[in-house]
Amino acid sequence: MPALFALSAIGVLCCVGMALRRWIPFLRNNLVPATVIAGFLGTLVMNAGLPRLVPDLNAELMAGITAQLFTLAFISIGLTHTPRSAGTGGGSGLLRGSWAMGLTWTLLFSLQALLGFLVVVAVGGPFDMDPMYGLLAAFAFAQGPGQAVTFGAIFEQQGWEGAVPVALAFAAVGFAMSFLIGVPLAKWGMRLGLGRHSAPLGDSVRRGYYPREEQRETMGRVTTFPGNFETLGFHFALMGIAYLGAHGISWLFAFLPGFLGTTMSGLMFFNGLLAALIVRWVLGRLRVGHLLDSQLQGKITGFTSDYLVVASFMAVQLAVVAEWLVPILVACAVLTVVTLAVSYLIGQRYGSDHDFERTMGIYGTATGTTPTGLTLVRIIDPRLKTPTMAEMGLMNLPEMLYIPAMLTIAAGFAGSLGSWAVAGILAALTVGYFVLMLVTRSMGRRTFSFSRKRNGPVGGAGGSDSGRLEGEFRQSP
Numbered sequence: 001m002p003a004l005f006a007l008s009a010i011g012v013l014c015c016v017g018m019a020l021r022r023w024i025p026f027l028r029n030n031l032v033p034a035t036v037i038a039g040f041l042g043t044l045v046m047n048a049g050l051p052r053l054v055p056d057l058n059a060e061l062m063a064g065i066t067a068q069l070f071t072l073a074f075i076s077i078g079l080t081h082t083p084r085s086a087g088t089g090g091g092s093g094l095l096r097g098s099w100a101m102g103l104t105w106t107l108l109f110s111l112q113a114l115l116g117f118l119v120v121v122a123v124g125g126p127f128d129m130d131p132m133y134g135l136l137a138a139f140a141f142a143q144g145p146g147q148a149v150t151f152g153a154i155f156e157q158q159g160w161e162g163a164v165p166v167a168l169a170f171a172a173v174g175f176a177m178s179f180l181i182g183v184p185l186a187k188w189g190m191r192l193g194l195g196r197h198s199a200p201l202g203d204s205v206r207r208g209y210y211p212r213e214e215q216r217e218t219m220g221r222v223t224t225f226p227g228n229f230e231t232l233g234f235h236f237a238l239m240g241i242a243y244l245g246a247h248g249i250s251w252l253f254a255f256l257p258g259f260l261g262t263t264m265s266g267l268m269f270f271n272g273l274l275a276a277l278i279v280r281w282v283l284g285r286l287r288v289g290h291l292l293d294s295q296l297q298g299k300i301t302g303f304t305s306d307y308l309v310v311a312s313f314m315a316v317q318l319a320v321v322a323e324w325l326v327p328i329l330v331a332c333a334v335l336t337v338v339t340l341a342v343s344y345l346i347g348q349r350y351g352s353d354h355d356f357e358r359t360m361g362i363y364g365t366a367t368g369t370t371p372t373g374l375t376l377v378r379i380i381d382p383r384l385k386t387p388t389m390a391e392m393g394l395m396n397l398p399e400m401l402y403i404p405a406m407l408t409i410a411a412g413f414a415g416s417l418g419s420w421a422v423a424g425i426l427a428a429l430t431v432g433y434f435v436l437m438l439v440t441r442s443m444g445r446r447t448f449s450f451s452r453k454r455n456g457p458v459g460g461a462g463g464s465d466s467g468r469l470e471g472e473f474r475q476s477p
Contacts, residue, residue: 078276
């Protein structure tokens with residue numbers, strides 16, 4: 001019953017968020033998602049006394065729902081078959097782009113953890129905030145609220161009280177910065193002609209919903225006879241099988257020694273992804289894989305992602321983080337500036353004709369989640385004519401290089417490493433990731449700059465199309 005109340009409250013707040021985006025120009029023009037609006041509203045109502053009206057509706061419940069939805073989101077991703085991209089300019093270019101973007105994200109993860117630690121060292125003393133809490137910033141900024149809750153919960157089990165609300169506070173600010181800075185930056189780039197395929201933002205995009213005449217996209221195919229088993233129910237059933245499998249995998253990981261077993265068994269999202277891939281493989285071997293519809297499964301992923309964002313905001317306990325609010329906000333300010341600077345300085349040297357789209361995708365992902373980055377990309381490339389979206393999907397593979405940084409942080413929270421040893425290893429890893437980018441030639445000469453108008457990608461090919469779209473954007477209401 002409490003969980004249903006919580007999900008119902010999230011739904012109500014999302015509807016309110018849709019209405020506010022429709023009627024408030026600032027929210028509409030900055031394309032702030034209804035889920036983010038709902039999340040901030042949820043934080044306010046939860047901390048203003050909603051749990052007193054509904055006793056079972058509390059921050060701990062919301063944190064638990066966030067963790068479960070995060071696991072379900074990764075299970076849904078694992079069940080989704082990703083078709084080969086067509087018209088993306090060649091497989092080698094696609095792999096090169098995803099490799100460079102994945103390395104950039106990995107570098108940012110390590111750097112954000114290091115900076116979070118150092119900022120709390122510098123300003124956290126008067127507030128009695130242990131610098132180790134600053135390391136949580138990377139899980140929140142680079143990975144989002146789901147991972148923030150996951151790792152925060154693991155570290156709380158190891159004795160670090162308040163790790164979950166601190167991590168969620170970092171995540172909430174990161175989400176805000178991804179849109180409040182990312183959207184104006186994307187529009188600025190469009191004015192300068194940096195997006196070759198940019199176009200005026202339509203009224204439907206600004207409002208956040210489609211009128212009847214524009215409702216053309218379907219939710220997916222019906223793969224099972226409704227009189228036997230509804231297609232949506234079948235997809236949820238497979239997710240349930242994978243969810244049970246994830247718990248089995250976690251049980252096996254628990255036999256690993258030391259903090260490694262504790263960490264790996266607690267990574268339910270990762271174990272869920274493994275279980276989902278196994279389920280999909282089994283379906284393929286049984287020759288019934290066609291019963292899974294990728295489009296419908298993608299919509300389920302979107303649903304879980306939207307609801308976990310709102311739930312994570314509602315799990316923020318201001319009373320818990322109030323004592324440390326100053327160092328948290330200072331750390332967030334530093335991380336936002338540095339993340340933007342690194343994304344821009346590296347992104348403009350990827351060496352393609354769509355480096356601006358890549359840069360915005362990396363910035364959005366490194367301050368929120370991958371869907372956040374994709375939202376910023378779609379502002380610049382609404383027709384998806386560049387391979388940026390596909391590259392952002394494939395960059396999850398090189399992102400696995402972040403595991404040494406993650407395990408280093410986990411060892412620090414487990415007491416196996418001292419805090420300054422953790423900082424030293426993170427500094428070395430950050431340098432190592434950057435050197436790896438140089439060795440693999442993931443960076444080259446600049447392909448765009450904000451310092452001049454209509455500077456085009458490689459070879460200065462801004463083209464008449466960029467100038468025309470820029471003019472259209474200026475004339476749009």
